[in-house]
Each structure stands twice: as structure tokens, then as C-alpha cells.
Amino acid sequence: MNKAITPAEWKIMRIVWTLGEVGSADIIENIQRMNDWSNSTIKTLISRLVKKGYLLATSQGHANLYSALIPEETAINSESANLFDSICEMKVGEVIAKAIQEHQVSKNDLKEIQKIISSQIDDAPKTVQCNCLGKVAD
Amino acid sequence: MNKAITPAEWKIMRIVWTLGEVGSADIIENIQRMNDWSNSTIKTLISRLVKKGYLLATSQGHANLYSALIPEETAINSESANLFDSICEMKVGEVIAKAIQEHQVSKNDLKEIQKIISSQIDDAPKTVQCNCLGKVAD
DNA sequence: ACTATTAGTTTACATTTGTAGTCAAATGCT
DNA sequence: AGCATTTGACTACAAATGTAAACTAATAGT
Numbered sequence: 001m002n003k004a005i006t007p008a009e010w011k012i013m014r015i016v017w018t019l020g021e022v023g024s025a026d027i028i029e030n031i032q033r034m035n036d037w038s039n040s041t042i043k044t045l046i047s048r049l050v051k052k053g054y055l056l057a058t059s060q061g062h063a064n065l066y067s068a069l070i071p072e073e074t075a076i077n078s079e080s081a082n083l084f085d086s087i088c089e090m091k092v093g094e095v096i097a098k099a100i101q102e103h104q105v106s107k108n109d110l111k112e113i114q115k116i117i118s119s120q121i122d123d124a125p126k127t128v129q130c131n132c133l134g135k136v137a138d
Numbered sequence: 139m140n141k142a143i144t145p146a147e148w149k150i151m152r153i154v155w156t157l158g159e160v161g162s163a164d165i166i167e168n169i170q171r172m173n174d175w176s177n178s179t180i181k182t183l184i185s186r187l188v189k190k191g192y193l194l195a196t197s198q199g200h201a202n203l204y205s206a207l208i209p210e211e212t213a214i215n216s217e218s219a220n221l222f223d224s225i226c227e228m229k230v231g232e233v234i235a236k237a238i239q240e241h242q243v244s245k246n247d248l249k250e251i252q253k254i255i256s257s258q259i260d261d262a263p264k265t266v267q268c269n270c271l272g273k274v275a276d
Numbered sequence: 277a278c279t280a281t282t283a284g285t286t287t288a289c290a291t292t293t294g295t296a297g298t299c300a301a302a303t304g305c306t
Numbered sequence: 307a308g309c310a311t312t313t314g315a316c317t318a319c320a321a322a323t324g325t326a327a328a329c330t331a332a333t334a335g336t
Contacts, residue, residue, distance in 0.1 A: 025313085033271070044294085063313055091211075091214055093246075100254050100258070104262075105258070105266065109234075109235060112231070113238060126245055129242075145324095178327065185285075
């Protein structure tokens with residue numbers, strides 16, 4: 001039902017989530033600090049996001065103000081679910097370990113993760129079952 | 139340089155990684171236990187993976203045996219990097235926390251993650267900087 | 277030997293995505 | 307008032323993707 005937010009569109013969304021309510025000029029300026037995209041390209045991306053229902057365009061005189069119609073959390077969760085649904089269940093732990101190693105995580109988040117682990121470790125399975133194959137007839 | 143492995147292609151790869159060396163019949167059978175795809179569709183996907191260099195087709199009489207040319211780890215890492223590069227740095231911790239909560243992770247992996255956290259928590263930042271906007275001129 | 281089945285190759289086609297040009301309306305500046 | 311600029315809408319177009327039919331060569335069973 002919901003059209004996907006493509007990688008290119010994600011960059012637009014991040015700016016809007018961060019700045020709250022912005023005109024296209026602001027989006028273009030911020031994007032072009034990181035990406036070598038033409039104005040046109042960025043405008044197309046904005047339009048598509050409006051059409052897909054992820055951005056609201058509020059007519060402000062002759063220009064528009066854009067704001068996000070989907071919470072950042074929601075989008076992130078769906079993106080994250082995508083990843084973890086794509087890979088083998090057995091590998092989830094390793095992926096998480098690597099992610100923590102490779103990224104900055106705040107002390108608070110680390111503590112939170114510690115708590116979660118503590119609460120799960122006692123009845124954590126010795127091994128996780130591979131879910132890459134279809135169920136075998138039993 | 140490297141063509142992406144698309145979501146549909148991923149399902150094929152997972153079967154090959156899991157089974158090691160398989161004929162198309164096995165792939166088709168396993169895929170169809172989970173997905174309602176025609177034989178033709180699956181054969182197309184296999185061909186594309188061969189063309190993209192992710193599967194090796196070893197001619198075995200008139201049929202082929204397929205095997206993976208890229209390690210599962212490598213593919214998973216790149217997929218994972220994709221996710222974490224797409225989202226705001228500030229949210230990485232939350233994503234990880236949620237992932238641990240929502241998935242089975244083996245006791246060993248949990249311990250490993252605990253170790254990593256322990257080694258990082260002391261100089262973990264109070265907050266992580268948002269990286270959604272282009273660098274501001276300073 | 278003949279036929280049904282199987283596996284691989286080719287072709288097809290709509291949709292999505294990345295990327296951008298063109299144009300017209302609205303605005304601001306002089 | 308007239309022109310330069312900005313902004314949004316429309317059009318374009320190749321490549322990638324999901325999805326699958328058609329055709330062909332080989333094989334297995336009878």
C-alpha cells in the first residue's frame with residue numbers, strides 16, 4: 001500500500017525531519033552541501049515525496065513549505081525491519097555487534113541496550129535457527 | 139562497480155548460502171515454500187545473479203549447479219551499512235536496541251555485545267551529533 | 277525411438293528510480 | 307512598468323526491478 005521511500009528520497013526526508021518546516025530553497029541548499037544533485041533533481045524528489053504522502057506541501061504565497069507527514073521513527077523502524085527481515089536470523093546478533101562497534105552510540109543508549117540484554121540473556125537460546133529455507137515438511 | 143543484490147535476489151542468495159551448491163530445482167522448490175513466484179521468475183532471478191557475478195553456474199551435464207561467489211557476511215555487512223548510513227546517526231542506538239528486543243539472539247552473541255558495550259561505555263558520548271544536514275560553514 | 281519433462285536462454289513489459297531539462301506563474305528589484 | 311529570479315508543474319528518458327511467457331535443447335522413462 002505504502003510506496004517505499006527510496007534512498008535518494010531519504011536524504012530529503014532527513015533534512016525535513018531535522019529542520020521541521022522548510023521551503024524548497026532550504027532543502028536544496030542542504031542537500032547540495034552533501035550531494036551533487038541539480039536543483040531539478042531535488043525538486044523532482046520533493047514532488048514525489050508529496051505525491052507519495054510523505055511530505056505535506058503547505059502553500060505559502062507562491063512558494064511552499066514542506067513538512068513531514070510520517071514520523072522519523074516510523075520510517076526508521078520500517079527501514080530497519082527491512083534489513084533484519086532480509087538476512088538470516090542466525091546473523092542478527094553479529095550484525096548488531098558490528099553496528100555497535102562501528103557507530104557512535106550515546107551512553108544512555110548503551111545503558112538501555114545493556115538493560116535489554118540483561119533481561120534476555122538468561123533464556124536466550126544457545127543457537128538461533130536459520131530461517132533461510134522454507135519450512136520443511138515434518 | 140558492484141551491482142546491487144535486490145530484495146528478490148536476496149531470497150535466492152540465502153538459499154544458496156544455506157545449501158551450498160544447488161541446482162535450480164532446489165532453489166525453485168525452496169523459494170516456492172515461501173514465495174508465490176513462478177518458475178520463470180525464479181529462473182530469471184538466478185540468471186541475473188549469475189550475470190551480476192554473485193552466483194557461479196557450474197555446468198553439470200545439461201543442468202547447472204549454482205554456488206555463491208560472495209560470502210554471506212560480505213553481503214550482510216554491505217546491507218547493514220546501507221541501513222546505518224541512511225538514517226540519522228543519533229538514531230543508531232535506538233535502532234539497535236529495538237533490533238535486540240525484537241529478534242532472537244544467541245546467548246553467545248549477547249555476551250559478545252555485552253563485551254563490546256563494556257569496552258565502549260566509559261568514553262561513550264553523552265549525545266551523538268545529528269548528521270542529517272550538510273556541514274555548516276564555520 | 278518417441279514423447280513428456282526439465283532446465284536454460286531469450287524476449288517482454290509495466291513500474292520505479294535516478295537524474296534533469298523546460299516552461300509558466302509569481303515575485304522582487306530598479 | 308519591465309526584467310531577472312525563484313518556484314512549482316510537467317515532461318523526458320535510461321536503467322533497474324519484479325514478474326513471467328515462449329522457445330529450445332537435453333534427458334528420462336516407456
